[in-house]
Amino acid sequence: MEIEDGLGRLLADGVSELRPPVGEMVREAGRIGRRRRRVRRLVAGGAAVLAVAVVAAGPAVWPDRWGAPREVAAGPPTLATVSGGPSGPAVTAEPPPVDATWPSVLQVLSDVLPPGGRFVGLDPYATSGADVDRVAAVVVGYERNSAPVSLTVRMYRNVRPADVATACADFGAGEQRYKDRGPRQPGVEEAGCRTRLLADGGTLFSGVTHTTVGGFFEDVVRLYRPNGELVELRAGNGVVGDAVMPRPPFGPTWWEEAVQRPEWAFRVPASTAAAGDRLAATVSRQPCPQAVPASSCVQ
Known part of the structure; x- marks a missing residue:
């Protein structure tokens, strides 16, 4: 009995030391939630800015999964003359008649x-x-x-x-x-x-x-x-x-x-x-x- 009573006290003392700090956990969870909401708002705003930039810039070139570029059309073509150069093709509008x-x-x-x-x-x-x-x-x-x-x-x-x-x-x-x-x-x-x-x-x-x-x-x-x-x-x-x-x-x-x-x-x-x-x-x-x-x- 004395041995069993001693083991019971040891287990009780160990469990009391493992009691979680509930208040601190709640406060930390609140801080994490607020950070995540701020990140989501920043990501959403950046996506909107990127979408506007793509629409304004017209066709863009994106790499496919093999690394080769492919053209993404953003609208119908316009009359233009294209001349190549070291930095890529430059497009200039045809002057009026x-x-x-x-x-x-x-x-x-x-x-x-x-x-x-x-x-x-x-x-x-x-x-x-x-x-x-x-x-x-x-x-x-x-x-x-x-x-x-x-x-x-x-x-x-x-x-x-x-x-x-x-x-x-x-x-x-x-x-x-x-x-x-x-x-x-x-x-x-x-x-x-x-x-x-x-x-x-x-x-x-x-x-x-x-x-x-x-x-x-x-x-x-x-x-x-x-x-x-x-x-x-x-x-x-x-x-x-x-x-x-x-x-x-x-x-x-x-x-x-x-x-x-x-x-x-x-x-x-x-x-x-x-x-x-x-x-x-x-x-x-x-x-x-x-x-x-x-x-x-x-x-």
């Missing part, structure tokens, strides 16, 4: 023509910039497997409907004063003109001029747009006065299609204007006529 000028018209002519030719002998007097109703005009030599032939582009606005209605008659009346004064090769189109109404309300004009003494003549096509704009293309079988081939290059049907190309715009992309300036600087010029002031010739 600009008014057409004779260099930009020359660039469009270069884009429309088949590859393999080159421009020579720009006529600085016939080539000109904006006038009252004329937007631009270009007269230039074109070499393609032969001596140069003349190509002409003229663009006008504010063309009257009456001018469209009488286009062929006026052309024919003007040509009647000359008729063929030089040789025309057999099988080559005769002088004359025709018009055709297009589905959009425009009018397509196609004509062939009479020959000069030297056998020179031109294919002439015009697009009369419903809004009063006019685009005219002329292609010769040589330079004015002398023929170097039986007929102008490509033929009337090709030029009829070419004049309807949408690139003949009165406002062009800034990149086209810049390319035209660069192209114009590489084309040789004919001398400015002595009878006209130098200011009347393009530089």
